[in-house]
Amino acid sequence: MPAVIEVSCINCDMCVPECPNEAISMGTRHYEVDPLLCTECIGYYDKPTCIAVCPLDCITLV
Ligand code: SF4
Ligand code: SF4
Structure with missing residues (x-):
């Protein structure tokens, strides 16, 4: 389930x-x-770090 960045x-x-x-x-x-x-x-973080830092919440795991 890779992270996907939305158009927003x-x-x-x-x-x-x-x-x-x-x-x-x-x-x-x-x-x-x-x-x-x-x-x-x-192996690096407990949660996907890109999702944690994105101010728009526009990254999801699919
Ligand atoms: S920060 Fe983590 S979840 Fe986001 S793209 Fe990189 S490996 Fe994937
Ligand atoms: S953190 Fe910024 S560059 Fe990364 S997906 Fe979110 S809005 Fe886009």
């Missing part, structure tokens, strides 16, 4: 440096998660 992302940059796997990068219009790199932060 405002590219605030909060989540990008927090990802332990560097799975978040700029897409066509907003940041996107590479599902092959996202590990839900297992």
Whole structure:
């Protein structure tokens, strides 16, 4: 279940440096998660840290 960033992302940059796997990068219009790199932060944090830091709550696990 990788994290997915929704279109409401405002590219605030909060989540990008927090990802332990560097799975978040700029897409066509907003940041996107590479599902092959996202590990839900297992081994690093108790919860997905990108979700914890996003001020818009626009990241979900799917
Ligand atoms: S859940 Fe963790 S590993 Fe996955 S994109 Fe977010 S910060 Fe990166
Ligand atoms: S923290 Fe949320 S709003 Fe900010 S860039 Fe990441 S997904 Fe987008």
